[in-house]
Amino acid sequence: QQQVKQSPQSLIVQKGGISIINCAYENTAFDYFPWYQQFPGKGPALLIAIRPDVSEKKEGRFTISFNKSAKQFSLHIMDSQPGDSATYFCAASMEAGGTSYGKLTFGQGTILTVHP
Template sequence: QQQVKQSPQSLIVQKGGISIINCAYENTAFDYFPWYQQFPGKGPALLIAIRPDVSEKKEGRFTISFNKSAKQFSLHIMDSQPGDSATYFCAASISGAGSYQLTFGKGTKLSVIP
């Protein structure tokens, strides 16, 4: 059972455009939703995270939008740059459950072309 579904698998965006990656979750107990960025040969790096008490969080060019009723959240990358080309993973976890283990989406490979 895939608890976090991520789409699209791959995305090609022109430099300066907006990249949008979507995730949907099933477990309503999830209450922490981070996004990770991973470059080839490197470990995932925490990019931005949101809790369900807010509908949007912005950090620089990166914005998370969160829709609790639809059980969906998305990452928007404004003014996308070639250096943003990487694989992006959404994730979810449950606080207070002891483990805080992350359940990941399958990833989106983003290519930003000049």
């Protein structure tokens, strides 16, 4: 019930195209859903995050769509650029309770390649 399932495992997109990565979760107690971007040899960097009280959040070319009833959320990268080529992780977290201070449950990751 703690899992977050992410797909696809890898994604190839042409420059200017739309990249879409999907995640699904089981635990309805999750209340914070971030996306992280990780370049080779670097630590993950927070890209964008959403709470379940909104269905969409947009920051520049990056949009999270959230479907609470389906327990799914997705990342859309508009006008994808070669510089967006990286591994993307979705994650989920819940209100602190006991010792679970914002513990992140990660998806399996998606390797995005954007061809010039």
